[in-house]
Amino acid sequence: MAILPCRAEGLSFRADGKPLLGPLDLELDDGGTTVILGHNGAGKSLLLNLLHGLMPPSAGHVRWLGPDGADNRRRQAMVFQKPVMLRRSVLANVEYGLKLRGVARAERRRRAAIVLQRTGLADIAERQARALSGGEQQRLALARTWVLEPEILFLDEPTASLDPGAIAAVEAIVTEIRDGGTKIVMTTHDMGQARRLADEVIFLARGQVAERGPAGAFFAGPASDPAQAFLEGRLAW
Amino acid sequence: MTDILNAFVLAIELIFGGDPEFVEIVGLSLYVSLTAVGLASLIGLPLGALVAVYRFPGRGTVIVILNSLMALPPVFVGLFLYLLLSRSGPLGFLGLLYTPGAMILAQCVLATPIVAALAHQAMRTLYEEYMQQLCSLGARTRQVIPTVLWDGRLRLVSAVMAGFGRVSAEVGAVLIVGGNIANVTRVMTTTIALETSKGNLALAMALGLVLLLIALGVNAAAVLISRTAR
Numbered sequence: 001m002a003i004l005p006c007r008a009e010g011l012s013f014r015a016d017g018k019p020l021l022g023p024l025d026l027e028l029d030d031g032g033t034t035v036i037l038g039h040n041g042a043g044k045s046l047l048l049n050l051l052h053g054l055m056p057p058s059a060g061h062v063r064w065l066g067p068d069g070a071d072n073r074r075r076q077a078m079v080f081q082k083p084v085m086l087r088r089s090v091l092a093n094v095e096y097g098l099k100l101r102g103v104a105r106a107e108r109r110r111r112a113a114i115v116l117q118r119t120g121l122a123d124i125a126e127r128q129a130r131a132l133s134g135g136e137q138q139r140l141a142l143a144r145t146w147v148l149e150p151e152i153l154f155l156d157e158p159t160a161s162l163d164p165g166a167i168a169a170v171e172a173i174v175t176e177i178r179d180g181g182t183k184i185v186m187t188t189h190d191m192g193q194a195r196r197l198a199d200e201v202i203f204l205a206r207g208q209v210a211e212r213g214p215a216g217a218f219f220a221g222p223a224s225d226p227a228q229a230f231l232e233g234r235l236a237w
Numbered sequence: 238m239t240d241i242l243n244a245f246v247l248a249i250e251l252i253f254g255g256d257p258e259f260v261e262i263v264g265l266s267l268y269v270s271l272t273a274v275g276l277a278s279l280i281g282l283p284l285g286a287l288v289a290v291y292r293f294p295g296r297g298t299v300i301v302i303l304n305s306l307m308a309l310p311p312v313f314v315g316l317f318l319y320l321l322l323s324r325s326g327p328l329g330f331l332g333l334l335y336t337p338g339a340m341i342l343a344q345c346v347l348a349t350p351i352v353a354a355l356a357h358q359a360m361r362t363l364y365e366e367y368m369q370q371l372c373s374l375g376a377r378t379r380q381v382i383p384t385v386l387w388d389g390r391l392r393l394v395s396a397v398m399a400g401f402g403r404v405s406a407e408v409g410a411v412l413i414v415g416g417n418i419a420n421v422t423r424v425m426t427t428t429i430a431l432e433t434s435k436g437n438l439a440l441a442m443a444l445g446l447v448l449l450l451i452a453l454g455v456n457a458a459a460v461l462i463s464r465t466a467r
Contacts, residue, residue: 054369074375084370087388096384097374144374 002066010060032199033184042204044187077150081157083141085129135166155186244442266424273344285356306350315413343410348400355396
């Protein structure tokens with residue numbers, strides 16, 4: 001059973017009458033990693049927030065077309081650039097989402113233990129989440145969503161302020177989640193990361209989809225002018 | 238000056254002397270105030286969280302009312318409850334007037350707005366921080382309230398302590414609904430008022446010092462609890 005594909009129709013967002021995103025149409029199907037690229041202010045994070053349903057669009061809508069589309073809220077997850085750690089232990093943070101879904105205690109423990117092992121957090125499961133380093137917190141944020149086995153996972157600049165070691169750890173986890181069959185949709189400023197992780201690229205410019213295509217082709221030679229300028233490091237907007 | 242010195246000596250004598258009447262008065266004071274604050278917390282903490290989390294029409298008014306009720310005059314609450322609980326009043330059949338039960342009720346009325354208003358402030362800050370994350374993790378609004386109450390538990394201790402500080406020190410309400418009856422409804426603050434009017438200034442001062450010590454002890458305990466819970 002599935003909630004995907006996810007279709008945005010005429011999706012737009014305005015603040016104080018100023019258009020920040022769209023109107024745009026977009027469809028996301030299952031499998032692979034879609035990386036959203038674009039300059040600051042292009043609307044990348046906004047698009048993720050709208051797709052994830054954290055804010056209502058000014059116009060248009062997001063539809064989940066799969067047979068379980070009505071239950072989409074609990075089949076998707078998101079990791080924020082600065083994840084909010086609950087004032088609890090690492091283990092309790094991982095179990096929280098399962099608790100919300102009414103999963104029994106023993107089963108919660110079992111599933112949390114597996115995910116903590118996979119994210120390398122098993123040894124610090126009893127530590128207070130807020131006392132962790134930035135890299136550990138981001139791994140915990142991933143563990144917290146992974147344990148929910150989402151069908152689609154949104155990542156908003158997940159490694160923005162991390163050191164290379166922590167970035168590598170996060171990327172390894174993201175890859176493993178993707179290999180498990182979860183659709184990944186992420187934004188990043190790190191071109192190296194985009195090349196390493198992307199199966200597909202969506203390029204946003206001024207709130208519109210300027211280009212979309214397979215990652216290999218995009219990085220070899222983008223078709224649109226804004227994307228070409230972006231990859232060449234020219235400021236064109 | 239001698240009164241103050243005598244008061245210190247008397248206070249020490251009282252504390253270590255184990256006078257049964259004194260012990261009874263202190264015990265009843267603690268029983269009434271702690272029960273009242275316990276009940277006020279049961280009502281006030283969820284109420285504060287509810288107002289912090291739910292958006293409903295009239296929410297602003299509720300917040301203004303809660304904040305104003307923090308300044309509720311104890312004598313007014315005492316008088317109001319006296320009228321309700323007196324034999325001819327609407328709640329007279331309960332037979333509560335001049336019992337510790339009435340005193341608990343009065344102090345609960347005084348403490349609830351304080352606990353609720355302070356809990357609301359603490360919970361609102363926490364909710365603003367948590368809102369997106371909890372929504373993303375799939376929390377429904379009714380699941381958010383226990384989450385912020387639990388995660389904000391350290392801040393809620395101060396809300397509860399503020400409520401305790403208020404009721405353990407008040408005299409107006411317990412005097413009116415309790416009547417300051419020896420061995421029945423006599424608590425520390427009413428005893429202080431009585432002994433002062435009788436001219437036993439040293440004894441009144443001594444009781445005041447003991448009251449202060451209890452407040453100190455309860456607050457220290459609260460700090461210890463929040464340290465270990467961290």
